[in-house]
Amino acid sequence: MMMSDTKTDWPSSLDDSELDELDAYLRGHAQENEGHLLLDGVHGLLSALAVGPTRVLPEEWLPEVLHEPFADETEGNRVLALLAKLNDSISAELDVDAYEPILGEVDSEAGPALSAAGWCEGFSRGIDLRASLWEKRLADDPPLMEMLGPVMALAVDEGILSAEAEFEKLNDEEYDDCLAQLPAVLAAVNHYWYEHPATEAELDALNRANEARTEQQPPPRQRSGHWVH
Template sequence: MAERSDTPDTNTPPQPLLDDEQLDRLDDFLDSDQVDEDALDLISAHGFLVALAVAPSEVPPTQWLAELFQGEPRYVDDAERDEIITLLTRLRDNAVAVLEQGGLPELPFELTLGGEPAEDTPIGDWCAGFMEGVFSDESAWFQDDEEAAATLLLPFMLLSGLFDDEPDMAELAKDQARQESLVVQLPELVLDLYLHYRVPSETPKPKPRKKTPSKGKQR
């Protein structure tokens, strides 16, 4: 099990959660007429499934598949259905495996906004998908320590563009340099969330008892 640490191990490069061929297969399917037009695309689905890997509660597959697809896709046959669901589940499970070892997940985009507003980039789409994963069981994310959860989730909320109507968030969104800094840190921020929710804090070592001076030495 990964050990809680304030500084993630960044010596190891981020780990891909699926290979290029598997990502292309999912991309083609999610971009096809076989799914509802409101279904998540590959980038958003990636963020959604990484959030499920981090989540403090287990969301049933029937629930998260319905949310990802916004209904039931028009599969060609049972074999295609099994193939797609297996790939989606594998992406989530691989994220758990990487994070469990204290590794960083590879994200499917360059970690830079290039001067663009976050919501106009794949980064914004990924973070919006991540927040959809949070919304799947929002109470579980905030029930134990609402303040800590809000702090850890703030970068994802900010970059998603979903909360720009809130004055405080709109003000933060104007700081392009801050957003660029958060984008670079996204893999580490995901690991921070995983450690917060999935890895218990280290048990403090018991403090040694103070020795009571013997009566003969008391003044």
């Protein structure tokens, strides 16, 4: 799950220098007290959209990632190209069973440790962009909720989601096990929506919800560290 020095086999994937470039841009324009997503969060957001029930256009998700005008046209075109390439890479990786989440790395008493906080934050925002579809299916279809179990456990553990019942923090082994399951979770959810697409009634409800939707600022998220892949 650590970042590899070898270039991936599909042309749509970002290489390490491109990931570093995008990471630097996002860090340079992020305000933690505004809950802005870093690279791991953007990857989580785009991952949720890639495996979700309906297509989400860039004009819908870009406001979750970019929060100010570009300094110049060249910078803007470059950043947008990197984001598009990152977005494309997720579907490519899922197609060949090679998906790996981009995760945060934080300092712990035992040294650097992987953190799913940013990725889970982004994933939850991706679900929010199609909230009515996800919420109805999660309520009506327990197997989908079960599929997402490792993601839910990590999100609750990191304080991204609140648990209805008392939740005991994951130990290191349980946390790592949930991280290891993320590629399989996304593959399963991707297959679920392919086999059980949104119904016409669900899409009508989504359209009504989108029409009534008002923009809300996400809650602040305090985090730091580096990303690894």
